[in-house]
Amino acid sequence: MPRILPLLLFVLILFAAACSSDPDIEIPEDIAEMENVAIYPGDAEPKYDITFSKEAVFGDTDEIFISSISGIAVDESGNLFLADNSEAIVHAYDPEGNYRFNIGRRGEGPGEFNSTYQPILHNANLYVLDIQQQRASVFNPSDGSFIQNIRMAGGGQNFSGFPLGFYPLSGDRFLVYYNSMENDGDRYHRKFFPRILDSEGEILQSDIVDFKPGEMFMLQSENSIQITSLPYMGESRYSLTQDEEIIWGFTDRVFLQILSTDGEYKRSIYHSRQNPPLDRTAFLENYEDEAIRNSIRGLGIPDVRQAFLSFIIDSEDRIWIALTTEDMQENEWWVLDKEGEKLAAFMRPASVRLLAAKNGKAYFFEENEVGLQEVVSYRIEFEES
Numbered sequence: 001m002p003r004i005l006p007l008l009l010f011v012l013i014l015f016a017a018a019c020s021s022d023p024d025i026e027i028p029e030d031i032a033e034m035e036n037v038a039i040y041p042g043d044a045e046p047k048y049d050i051t052f053s054k055e056a057v058f059g060d061t062d063e064i065f066i067s068s069i070s071g072i073a074v075d076e077s078g079n080l081f082l083a084d085n086s087e088a089i090v091h092a093y094d095p096e097g098n099y100r101f102n103i104g105r106r107g108e109g110p111g112e113f114n115s116t117y118q119p120i121l122h123n124a125n126l127y128v129l130d131i132q133q134q135r136a137s138v139f140n141p142s143d144g145s146f147i148q149n150i151r152m153a154g155g156g157q158n159f160s161g162f163p164l165g166f167y168p169l170s171g172d173r174f175l176v177y178y179n180s181m182e183n184d185g186d187r188y189h190r191k192f193f194p195r196i197l198d199s200e201g202e203i204l205q206s207d208i209v210d211f212k213p214g215e216m217f218m219l220q221s222e223n224s225i226q227i228t229s230l231p232y233m234g235e236s237r238y239s240l241t242q243d244e245e246i247i248w249g250f251t252d253r254v255f256l257q258i259l260s261t262d263g264e265y266k267r268s269i270y271h272s273r274q275n276p277p278l279d280r281t282a283f284l285e286n287y288e289d290e291a292i293r294n295s296i297r298g299l300g301i302p303d304v305r306q307a308f309l310s311f312i313i314d315s316e317d318r319i320w321i322a323l324t325t326e327d328m329q330e331n332e333w334w335v336l337d338k339e340g341e342k343l344a345a346f347m348r349p350a351s352v353r354l355l356a357a358k359n360g361k362a363y364f365f366e367e368n369e370v371g372l373q374e375v376v377s378y379r380i381e382f383e384e385s
Contacts, residue, residue, distance in 0.1 A: 042273025050344035052378035056097035059374030073119040083116040103144040111146030122168035151201030188216040208263040211236040251306040269340030275304040314357035
């Protein structure tokens, strides 16, 4: 009972501060009831202008062909490690984009992959997630030599068993995200379940975060059946800060929660940006099969898009978040500081993805003029607006 008055007072102060800067701001009821929420108007001007100067390209050479980029890792010197999932291999480049060597190959032995995802550098080691083999392989990044495998099949009987996300932690622990799928007719619900494992793959902690489940749909045509998430269906997104705090949010609004790896709530960030409208006709035109279009129509297409698509945390714990716009071919990006204040904003084609931002550089997934995949690094500059 003694905590009620301070909590209500805190919420009222936050509400008054937000309304004083923008009288039209609306705070959802569930957010207004929470503690320690930084609230910002969605149309706030950024503090800085941001510019990008192209520096290097990481991609095909005369000897290798990149077919499916599934993640990168960058060390303090700018050396880059690129995972190609289709080829089940990792390619190493120097900071100028010159090819150095490859790591691993397709197979099931030590240092071999069935799939390659999410390379991560931690404590002078390179970790590469293999979803299909449910393990992470560890390499020496200086020469690509294999060190060990870490078992990740710790989801438990009620989970699919496939680790979809992976972060090394201090103390030889690993934060691993598994997924669970449940179906309700043609609709499916996917939920992420984080676990902390030790170096032997044994579960140390579970029930850390209660992620909101995302929705998926079974698309059926005459020739195929696939389960997919449509662009307007929401999903939980997550990342990890340098201080090992979990940041997560559901894509229906710009609302991010920060928790410890023990599941303790720390604080939240909310921007009251309105979700852009969804052009239903243009959306359906993306599907050539009439049976699929009719199935989607039957679901009831909403009037608005999701608020955001994804976000990453850079080496200074800034949050780079990709926001939807009315034009499905273009995304708006915001750069937020660790408290949630908007530092910068810029536009990029929807086909361009930010893979990493580190040491003053941003690394984007792009396609060149002939349609080949590559990673392009840009020097970032912030200037007072």
